[in-house]
Amino acid sequence: MPRTSNDAFFWGLFSAGGTVAALLIPVHLFLFALAFPMGWLQEPTYGTLMDIVRLPLVRVYLFALCSLPLFHWAHRFRFTLYDGLQIKHLNEVIFAGCYGSAIVGTAVAGYLLWTI
Amino acid sequence: MNPESPNPLPHYTEYHPRWYRRPVSTYWWLGSWPYVRFILRELSSLAVAYFVGLTLMQIYGLSQGAQAYAELQEWLRQPAVLGLNSLAFLFAVFHTYTWFNAAPKAMAVRMGGKRVPEWAVAAPHYAAWMAASAFVLWFLLRR
Numbered sequence: 001m002p003r004t005s006n007d008a009f010f011w012g013l014f015s016a017g018g019t020v021a022a023l024l025i026p027v028h029l030f031l032f033a034l035a036f037p038m039g040w041l042q043e044p045t046y047g048t049l050m051d052i053v054r055l056p057l058v059r060v061y062l063f064a065l066c067s068l069p070l071f072h073w074a075h076r077f078r079f080t081l082y083d084g085l086q087i088k089h090l091n092e093v094i095f096a097g098c099y100g101s102a103i104v105g106t107a108v109a110g111y112l113l114w115t116i
Numbered sequence: 117m118n119p120e121s122p123n124p125l126p127h128y129t130e131y132h133p134r135w136y137r138r139p140v141s142t143y144w145w146l147g148s149w150p151y152v153r154f155i156l157r158e159l160s161s162l163a164v165a166y167f168v169g170l171t172l173m174q175i176y177g178l179s180q181g182a183q184a185y186a187e188l189q190e191w192l193r194q195p196a197v198l199g200l201n202s203l204a205f206l207f208a209v210f211h212t213y214t215w216f217n218a219a220p221k222a223m224a225v226r227m228g229g230k231r232v233p234e235w236a237v238a239a240p241h242y243a244a245w246m247a248a249s250a251f252v253l254w255f256l257l258r259r
Contacts, residue, residue: 022215023245024210027249028171029208033205033251036167038193065168069167070164071201073161078233080155080158086140108172112176116175
């Protein structure tokens, strides 16, 4: 019986998440982690931010922005542990830990964005 | 199994022979710059995960009201947090740089029987990055 593999599926998520991360994380980190807290740029008011976050399209956008990069991280970090630290004997634990975290993060993002 | 079958299965030894393998140090990648770059690229995924954690915190802060969000902003102004966020930002840019430079190697585009040069595949990715960043800036800063 041929061995079936999930590799293509996980690699697809890795690839999609990597592209989303490459396109959008720098500008988001710059604004929300540096420029807005430091007052370099004028942050929208709390009310405006809430109005923006509650737009359906923005909710979908933020959900993708959180979920896909998490699966990118899960795949890449898994192999960093394998190759970098050579802890191949913990294979199953690392796999469950990485993808489990990504799934939990996705669920938290979905809950927060649904209920906000 | 029929012992008189014409092609009997080969005999395997019960124990696998042990090959000699030179043990590799955990820090094998520290010796040369391309290896260090590779590990740094792989570690950029930690910045990606950190960004998601921060974003979820901010969405949670928003959902808890104006006071909670203001307190979160105050926390983000702490020097240690700013330092960590600056480092995460640098790694995020490094991820973008390595990701788009790897794109031409992953997508071998051919036109008229010739392979399109690498810069011509990477350039649209960088253009898309600029456009996406500009759109987010415009969306959040327009008055």
